Amino acid sequence: MSPRQNISSGTPWESKVGYSRAVRVRNHVWVAGTTASDASGMVVAVGNAGEQTRYILQKIERALAEAGASLRDVVRSRLYVTNIADWQAVGSVHGEFFGDICPASTMVEVAKLVDPQHLVEIEVDAFVGADLSQ
Secondary structure (H helix, E strand, C coil), X not given: CCCXXXXXXXXXXXXXXXXXXXXXXXXXXXXXXXXXXXXXXCECCCCCHHHHHHHHHHHHHHHHHHCCCCHXXXXXXXEEECCHHHHHHXXXXXXXXXXXXXXXEEEEECCCCCCCCCCEEEEEEEECCCCCCC
C-alpha cells in the first residue's frame, strides 16, 4: 500500500473543491464531512434529520470499507446539525451504528450547511486495528 490512499465517493464537489471523501495514512483514516447527498448531488431524505443521518453513516461505512477499515475502527465522530432540537433523532441513529463501539463524539448546532436541505453533516476518524475484539 502507498503511504497515502485517497478515497472518492464520486460526488461532483470532490473534484471541484479539491478534497477526498476519506484519506488513509498508515493505520489512520479520516472521513471528510459527509452529507445526505447521492452521487448525482441530490439531497436524500429532505426534512428528516434521522434518515439523513442513516444515509450519511451508510456512506461513511462504504468509505471506511474502501480504506480497509470499518465502523468498529472509528474512534471519533463529529456531528453538525442545523437544528439542535433534532439531537434525539440524530443521536438515536448514531447509537444504532455506534452503540457498542462508543467513539468519542461531539454534536453541535451550526447556522447552516452547504445546501439548505442538509440537516446533518458527519465526519469520523478511525484507527485501523482499534477494534480489539477481533
